[in-house]
Amino acid sequence: MSVLVAGVDSSTQSCKVVVRDAETGRLVRHGEAPHPPGTEIDPEHWWTALQTAIGRAGGLHDVAALSVAGQQHGMVCLDASGRVVRPALLWNDTRSARAAEDLLAELGDGDRDAGARRWADAVGSVPVASFTVTKLRWLADHEPDAAARVAAVALPHDWLTWRLAGATGLDALVTDRSDASGTGYLQASTGEYRRDLLALALRDEARAESLRLPRVLAPAERAGTSPSGLVLGPGCGDNAGAALGLGLRTGQVFLSLGTSGVVAAVADRPTADPSGLVAGFADATGRHLPLACTLNAARVLDAAARLLGVGPDELSALAMRAEPGAGGLVHVPYLEGERTPNLPGATGSLHGMTLASLTRENLARAAVEGLLCLMAEATRTVRDQGIAVERITLVGGAARSEAVRRVAPALLGVPVEVPTPGEYVADGAARQAAWVLSGASEPPAWDIGESRTYTAPPTPEVLAAYRKAARHAAASV
Ligand SMILES: Nc1ncnc2c1ncn2[C@@H]1O[C@H](COP(=O)(O)OP(=O)(O)O)[C@@H](O)[C@H]1O
Numbered sequence: 001m002s003v004l005v006a007g008v009d010s011s012t013q014s015c016k017v018v019v020r021d022a023e024t025g026r027l028v029r030h031g032e033a034p035h036p037p038g039t040e041i042d043p044e045h046w047w048t049a050l051q052t053a054i055g056r057a058g059g060l061h062d063v064a065a066l067s068v069a070g071q072q073h074g075m076v077c078l079d080a081s082g083r084v085v086r087p088a089l090l091w092n093d094t095r096s097a098r099a100a101e102d103l104l105a106e107l108g109d110g111d112r113d114a115g116a117r118r119w120a121d122a123v124g125s126v127p128v129a130s131f132t133v134t135k136l137r138w139l140a141d142h143e144p145d146a147a148a149r150v151a152a153v154a155l156p157h158d159w160l161t162w163r164l165a166g167a168t169g170l171d172a173l174v175t176d177r178s179d180a181s182g183t184g185y186l187q188a189s190t191g192e193y194r195r196d197l198l199a200l201a202l203r204d205e206a207r208a209e210s211l212r213l214p215r216v217l218a219p220a221e222r223a224g225t226s227p228s229g230l231v232l233g234p235g236c237g238d239n240a241g242a243a244l245g246l247g248l249r250t251g252q253v254f255l256s257l258g259t260s261g262v263v264a265a266v267a268d269r270p271t272a273d274p275s276g277l278v279a280g281f282a283d284a285t286g287r288h289l290p291l292a293c294t295l296n297a298a299r300v301l302d303a304a305a306r307l308l309g310v311g312p313d314e315l316s317a318l319a320m321r322a323e324p325g326a327g328g329l330v331h332v333p334y335l336e337g338e339r340t341p342n343l344p345g346a347t348g349s350l351h352g353m354t355l356a357s358l359t360r361e362n363l364a365r366a367a368v369e370g371l372l373c374l375m376a377e378a379t380r381t382v383r384d385q386g387i388a389v390e391r392i393t394l395v396g397g398a399a400r401s402e403a404v405r406r407v408a409p410a411l412l413g414v415p416v417e418v419p420t421p422g423e424y425v426a427d428g429a430a431r432q433a434a435w436v437l438s439g440a441s442e443p444p445a446w447d448i449g450e451s452r453t454y455t456a457p458p459t460p461e462v463l464a465a466y467r468k469a470a471r472h473a474a475a476s477v
């Protein structure tokens, strides 16, 4: 009888569970449940959605091991008895933008750029509003009573793993290097916490010393067992989960278009980009995952579809009926502010409106092109770190759009490989669970199946028009 493992993706919009054969990786069953909208959420909603998704995936009665991958950076604060102190602030909550700037200036003794370099040298990344460390500073400044009750800080996947283990004590909290590297207070290259940086964020050395932080597990180390005997893996950040689920090798690059847009490469060496555009995260196998992340991605298309009163397939069809360049219409999609470039206060804009350009087809095309131009710019920042991007694997909800698949190679300037649509983050978590169970030195070699390669002649004029409009949008913040 085959051994089964489960993988969870507790992402921004939903929770997904896959159950797979530990040896072959064959998909046995899966389930999904939505998360509530918003950028601050009571973690209890993640727990409820996880239980619903597990139920929809046929339960875990015959599953031997499970790992949780989760949205990165979310600040889950627990009091001394393990209760959540306040709703979690998510990666896409930008209220800590000012706190991020303050932390750069303070580490640089008043010089922001020097501070950015020091942060990059210390933890591999320059914190922006998404990072946990900036959310802790926001909490210390704006909710001191809540801050005073915080006894432990965890990430979404740490908290879910802890709940699955049935643990109540804070000393049972565990994490992994990939997700911990997104806190802003873990030195990814050594796996050590930087409590001095935590003290800076909290404005309190004693609190930073006494705060319970999850123990950082090795890539395939057991996190424990659930009360029902399920082996728990260390879990990972969702982007590290995608890399593991896709089985990416060193040098390979993926583009994920979910709630966030992510361009990331598996790398043997860490990066430390002082511009802050590329975060020097860890992957889930002991390597590195330099990554550029945007706040805007699939929901740019959701918004355009809503405006046009169509579903995603019709939006795609409309976009493909328009010419490249959308008749001069340019959509700069900073709908949620933006992180790459770092413009948390920006808004989206539509340029080049004329009686001729303002058609449904051009509006749909401009949304697709705007999203992909944003991702082309993010790809450029990854290249600037010396990473050769020769082809890109496209995943995430918006990878299902045929227009996105066809336009992507024209704007990214490289062939785009699209694997069969699936839950690659949850698959990565399942693969990790199988790895933990096997005790082997490498994750199991699962076949991810067929992928289709899309190519297209480059359209540099579309990118040039976007850059001009984006400069205008940035200048007006
Ligand atoms: N065919 C499609 N075309 C465009 N967008 C799609 C399509 N199918 C799903 N999406 C979008 O993908 C997003 C969800 O993607 P997902 O990768 O699951 O996000 P997350 O992991 O951030 O929760 C939603 O915004 C949804 O509208």
Ligand SMILES: O=C(CO)[C@@H](O)[C@H](O)COP(=O)(O)O
Pocket (backbone or CB within 6 Å): 011, 012, 013, 070, 071, 072, 073, 091, 130, 182, 238, 239, 258, 259, 260, 261, 262, 293
């Ligand atoms: O902030 C980041 C990465 O740094 C995001 O990628 C989050 O990890 C959320 O991911 P999705 O829910 O969009 O997959």
